[in-house]
Every structure is written in C-alpha cells, then in structure tokens.
Amino acid sequence: MSYCLFCHQSYSETWSWAMLLGVYRQPILCQPCIEMLKLIKGDICRICGRSFSLFPEEYRQADLCSDCVRWEEDEEWCGVLLKNRSLYVYNDFLKELVSKLKYRGDAEIVKAFHVPAKALAKTFYRKQIVVPIPLSDERQYERGFNQAELLATGFSSKVQLLLKRTNHEEKQSKKNRQDRLKKKANPFELIEGSSVKELDILLVDDVYTTGSTLRYAAKVLVDAGANSVSSFTLAR
Structure with missing residues (x-):
C-alpha cells in the first residue's frame, strides 16, 4: 500500500514486469491525481511551447503566439x-501542487516529475549544460531548497549553477501580468569565474508565465558568449 504525497490517500499499485525486474519506481502521486495533470501536446507556439488550443485564434500569428511576437x-x-x-x-x-512544493516545503513532490521531465x-536537447534558475539568498533560506534545481538534477547529470540573483524581489506569484512585464534591471548575473562561451544551455524553472524571468536569465548567458539558450519548465 502506498500513499499519495498530494492528497494523502492510500492506493494499491498494479503488478508489472518492472516490479519483477527490479527497475520499478514507486509513483509519488496516486492515479486520480496523475490524471488531473494535463500534458501539453498538439499544436504549440514554436518559441514558448504554449498550446494553441487553449486561447483564441486571434492571439496567434503563424507559428507564434502574440506574446512571443512582441518579444521577438x-x-x-x-x-x-x-x-x-x-x-x-x-x-x-x-x-x-506547485504551491505545496514551493511555499509549504514539500520538496519530495518534485520527484513525481523526474521521469516525465x-x-x-x-526530445529537444542533447548536449546542453543544464542551468536551474536561481533563488535569491533570502528565498533559498526561507525554503531550504531551490525547486528548479531539484527538478533539474532529477533528469540531468549536467547541472551547473552558473547564475545568481542580484536582488531580492517580491514573489512572482504575487505580481500581476503587467507588473511582471515592466522594464527592470536584470536580476541575474553570471557567478564569478564561470564561463559559458560557445555553450548551448538549457535553463530550468518551475513555471513559464510571461517568459520574462527566463529571458532575463538567458540574456545574461547570451551576452556572456553562450551559443544558444533554451528552457524547460514544469508548467506553462
């Protein structure tokens, strides 16, 4: 008998060959909770990966969403x-679920996403260096962990901590869309002594909302000589 780390309900696991062969990994979430996670699939924005089926057609221009058109x-x-x-x-x-992970300190939940991540x-990165989006020192101290780093280390052995935050801001979850898109000083910088010249880099974060956090981080890396910067997030 297992217990779901989200709803805490007990559930029985179906026998499988993976169990017999010893390669089975116990699920973190029960099946009803897993079924509430909606995979992004089908027609998506070429840049940000947003599903075109989830917003009106007038916000699409060819293979880009209107947000990415504005950025480009x-x-x-x-x-x-x-x-x-x-x-x-x-x-x-x-x-x-993300709130439980980030704001209630339930770091074990991130393990539910390692295999699908x-x-x-x-499917879209090969030799990239994987760089999690850093937290400020204050936020790291509050939580005791960086959820982006936990996600990254769960699916890659090429994780490098190359960025740091230069300031401590209000939580992104408390800002509205307009506030998130306002021009501001870049909150990231390269850690002293790090080199990213001619590297292909994959940034990792928990949620892509407006894309500003990932682009500010990407700009630091590109300006420092990175060949390319892509990103991977748990949610969009």
Whole structure:
C-alpha cells in the first residue's frame, strides 16, 4: 500500500514486469491525481511551447503566439531565448501542487516529475549544460531548497549553477501580468569565474508565465558568449 504525497490517500499499485525486474519506481502521486495533470501536446507556439488550443485564434500569428511576437519584435530581446518546452498546462490542480512544493516545503513532490521531465527534455536537447534558475539568498533560506534545481538534477547529470540573483524581489506569484512585464534591471548575473562561451544551455524553472524571468536569465548567458539558450519548465 502506498500513499499519495498530494492528497494523502492510500492506493494499491498494479503488478508489472518492472516490479519483477527490479527497475520499478514507486509513483509519488496516486492515479486520480496523475490524471488531473494535463500534458501539453498538439499544436504549440514554436518559441514558448504554449498550446494553441487553449486561447483564441486571434492571439496567434503563424507559428507564434502574440506574446512571443512582441518579444521577438523588441530588438533587445529578439532571439535571446531560442525555445521553451513545458510538461503541463498550469491548471488549478498543478497550481496547488506547485504551491505545496514551493511555499509549504514539500520538496519530495518534485520527484513525481523526474521521469516525465527526462522523457520530454531528451526530445529537444542533447548536449546542453543544464542551468536551474536561481533563488535569491533570502528565498533559498526561507525554503531550504531551490525547486528548479531539484527538478533539474532529477533528469540531468549536467547541472551547473552558473547564475545568481542580484536582488531580492517580491514573489512572482504575487505580481500581476503587467507588473511582471515592466522594464527592470536584470536580476541575474553570471557567478564569478564561470564561463559559458560557445555553450548551448538549457535553463530550468518551475513555471513559464510571461517568459520574462527566463529571458532575463538567458540574456545574461547570451551576452556572456553562450551559443544558444533554451528552457524547460514544469508548467506553462
């Protein structure tokens, strides 16, 4: 008998050859909770990976969503982030799950995403260095862990901590869309002594909302000589 780390209900696991062969990995979530996670699939924005089925057609221009069109029309940000791919739609269930992970300290939940994250990430990156989006020192101290780093180390052995935050900001979850998109000083910088010249880099974060956090981080890396920067997030 196992217990779901989200709803805490007990559940029985179905026998499989994986159990017999010793390669079975116990699920972290029960089947009803897993079924509430909505995979992003089908027709998506070429850059940010947003599902075109989830918003009106007028917000689409060819193979890009209107958000990415605006980013690419800005000379400062054009081409900074090559592409983003995300596992799940950020629905109410995943929002609650991420909240439990980030704000209630339940770090074990991230293990539920290691296998699907590895499967998706392998479809679009090969030799990239994997760089989690860093937290500020204050936020890291509050939580005791960085959820992006936990996600990254769960599916890659090439994780490097190359970035640091230069300031401590209000939590992104407390900002509205307009506030997140406001021009600001870049909150990231390269850790002293790090070199990213001619590297292909995969940034990892928990949620892609407006894309500003990932693009600010990507800009630091591109300006420092990175060949390309893509990103992977749990949710979009």
